[in-house]
Amino acid sequence: MxxxxxxxxxxxxxxxxxxxxxxxxxxxxxxxxxxxxxxxxxxxxxxxxxxxxxxxxxxxxxxxxxxxxxxxxxxxxxxxxxxxxxxxxxxxxxxxxxxxxxxxxxxxxxxxxxxxxxxxxxxxxxxxxxxxxxxxxxxxxxxxxxxxxxxxxxxxxxxxxxxxxxxxxxxxxxxxxxxxxxxxxxxxxxxxxxxxxxxxxxxxxxxTDALKNAGYQDNENNLFLLTDGAEIIYSSKDISGSASLQDPSFILDLTENNRSYVIRTIDHRKKFIAVGNIPATGWNYIYLSDYNTIFSAVTFAQSICLLVFFLTTLSAVLGSSCILGHIIWHFRILETKMNRFGTGDLTPLQVPYDYTQRQDEIGHLHVQFDQMVLHFKELVNDNYVKQILLQETQIQALQQQMNPHFLYNTLDSICWMAQKDHDEQICTMAQSLANLFRASITDSKELIPIRSELQFLDSYIQIQKLRFEERLDFKQQISEQYMNIMIPRLCIQPLVENAIHHAMEDNPEVCTIQLEMLRKNDVYQIQVMNTGSFFEEHLLEKLLNGKIVPSGIGIGLSNIDKRFKLIYGEAFGLTLSNKNGMAVVALTLPVS
Missing domain, CATH: 3.30.450.20 (PAS domain)
Structure with missing residues (x-):
């Protein structure tokens, strides 16, 4: 191992x-x-x-x-x-x-x-x-x-x-x-x-008669022997000049080893020897045929095959070496490109070869790598520009952070003067507006607890109640157990604002707005329901597909839906419906 x-x-x-x-x-x-x-x-x-x-x-x-x-x-x-x-x-x-x-x-x-x-x-x-x-x-x-x-x-x-x-x-x-x-x-x-x-x-x-009747051809290449034990009792030709055939041990070795045929060298020539038995007499026959010609031909054929295979292998190795050397050269160039890329050098490597004309894997590798380097270079340049713009934006934001202090001080002065004149409505409106402005400007976190979102919404509702007085009936029915759940900031207030805009702007009747939150299996659902208006069928799809050009509140709804899908996935977001005489806007987000 x-x-x-x-x-x-x-x-x-x-x-x-x-x-x-x-x-x-x-x-x-x-x-x-x-x-x-x-x-x-x-x-x-x-x-x-x-x-x-x-x-x-x-x-x-x-x-x-x-x-x-x-x-x-x-x-x-x-x-x-x-x-x-x-x-x-x-x-x-x-x-x-x-x-x-x-x-x-x-x-x-x-x-x-x-x-x-x-x-x-x-x-x-x-x-x-x-x-x-x-x-x-x-x-x-x-x-x-x-x-x-x-x-x-x-x-x-x-x-x-x-x-x-x-x-x-x-x-x-x-x-x-x-x-x-x-x-x-x-x-x-x-x-x-x-x-x-x-x-x-x-x-x-x-x-002799038996051999003749069996078709035996008596020539110099064939020899038929009959043996009785180790003694040769018949030979089709004179064997006195053969030392091997005169040896009794050689005869016994042929006849007593239960081999049907063997190939032996006798008198410096290969012989094919077939051995058998005549049961009626107990004699053994030994048939010898010249195998030297066949053996030489087979040996020659094997030698030729080995030589051909050797030359073929040598040619294949040399040819493969040349082909592989050419292929490896292209990989060396790709390796050089990768090393340059690893050191941060994004300038194209000048090579004496146009890989865009190749349709094989090597061409694809070089073209794809060059495109990747070009795309990466573009991303680096874009990111550099964005970093510059971000720095400029941050500088502008730092410069503008001084302006809200002036607005806060002004709204506090209005609230102080209204309290001096005992005008509670103006004081409340000024204080609520200051809270709204402060929450929208100072809080930079994307996700906030529902409790913080409802505090922001409460300031907005106080302003709207001063405007619409008894015509606005707002009911917040979210249980305390949901108050610490994190949601995207400023996602509930635009829904309530949408309900007030469509239900109360041109309608003198009392408008009831209900805010609820419930759990269905692994999904939380925040619902804003209002009387006095209804949604057009497939309104959200039309806004997203561009069939209806959004403006004002419509832009806010589509933005909220996109934010939820980016944060939680395509299965979550905004749905619009009409139920029990009320327009219903529902936000869904996962429990985990």
Whole structure:
């Protein structure tokens, strides 16, 4: 895990060009490995197909050998069941064939037997010789040499098998193969032993015919071997010059490791070797085919592929290096721009390239960054101008702060003179006007408690009551629990002023104005309701959309709505409605 973390950290800190080069090189190496694996898989598939082809041919050879041996067994049965042979063997068995008086009789019997054998086996070219053993005396036809055989043991085995044929290989200077079986007397089912039949098979012809019938092509590139254990009993060509094939351990290694095929170097050449078994005899076959040409072609193809991949990888790395170097150059320029921007230098960097003409990501990055710097420069300039204007405004405000003192002193003088003349109305009006003026000028906070807003409203109502007297019926019904809630300053007084303006200016009737506050779920609602007027449908929307040009009080309503939306969000603000014969203005603000 620590090695992986270190490697990951190293790769992350590599320059972009080296990262891309590492990625490209890794991908090409991966493809090279995949190519080698695919080549190996194809070679194995080809070898398997080659083995299937050879195995099919060798299966035919094995079947041909087994069929020929079964044919010999059938022929031996025809011999032992032939009536002429049975009759003459019975005569020979019942006489002393060595006695002089029986020589002519035995010669006649043998002549009849041989004539009959000729008609039975004349078509079988693989039979080399036929012999009979009668009471320890061998009677032969063909090149049959019983002196090479252990006749006593073979006769005992034939008698023990009770007429069932068996095969016996004689491993002397040449490999000889015999089919042996007991002949019993069939007449009257006596089943007494008459003789032991020996059929010597021409082993070389047997195997050669099987190879020919299976389509085996005997040429310098192919070699077929039959082995009995570690001994080679048949070879399709001379192998005396091959040290490997003369080595019994090499033969055993091929036949006893349960491998269907191997590729070995024999006499300095690659050989494809298919190995199999002939179950009927227990022999193993070894089929060798020249693989040197194929191996050389495969090796050459792999070398060419590796060379092509190497050259392709080298070309790709060099080409990618050039392309990445060009791309990195553009990023270096962008990095320089960013460093200049970080130091506060907003002057455009002069580069010998027009990025506005590029439509790729690099062009977009440069154009967007240049636009951002330009926009930032404009914001800085605008902010600088605004700061200058703000300073001028502050200076003007400081200069004008002396003027309200003169107005306050004047209003206090009017109030003092009215008190001297016992004119309470003028005194109250002057004092209320002074309070209104002081609250609107001196309080700079945006949010104030409702209590402070109602104090300001109370001064305004006192002035209006002096004007309208009993015609104004104002009811303030806000509970004490809401008095400390913060609201934007001067937001309730304009609503009350709007109600007085529209309900009392041209109406001589008494006007009732109610101020309430309530909570609905997570929303506070301040309501100003008045009699004597009503709101036009969708009035606020028309004021905001410009369908009705606001003036005077209308401007105040739209300003209050905008202030609430800026402070609390678009879901809050002003609503206008008519309810129970009263015009209702409602302000909504969140509880939290």
């Amino acid at each position: 620590q090695i992986f973390t270190s490697l990951s950290s190293y790769l992350q800190n590599l320059p972009l060009k080296k990262k891309m080069m590492t990625l490209i090189t890794t991908l090409f190496l991966f493809f090279c490995i995949v190519m080698l694996v695919c080549t190996s898989i194809l070679c194995n598939a080809y070898n398997q197909e080659l083995y299937q082809s050879y195995s099919s041919q060798m299966t035919k050879v094995a079947s041909g050998i087994q069929a020929s041996m079964e044919n010999i067994e059938d022929t031996s049965f025809s011999i032992l069941s032939n009536t002429v042979i049975q009759k003459n063997l019975s005569k020979l068995n019942s006489m002393d064939i060595n006695a002089p008086e029986n020589l002519q009789t035995s010669a006649n019997c043998l002549s009849e037997i041989y004539k009959t054998l000729h008609s039975i086996v004349s078509s079988l070219t693989i039979i080399r010789a036929i012999g009979f053993d009668i009471n320890g005396r061998s009677l032969t036809r063909g090149l049959f040499y019983p002196n090479h055989l252990d006749m006593d043991n073979l006769n005992e085995k034939a008698i023990a098998l009770k007429g069932v044929a068996f095969w016996y290989p004689e491993q002397s200077e040449t490999y000889r193969l015999y089919c042996i079986r007991e002949i019993r007397e069939i007449n009257y089912l006596k089943l007494r032993n008459l003789a032991t039949l020996y059929i010597e098979v021409n082993f070389f012809t047997l195997v």
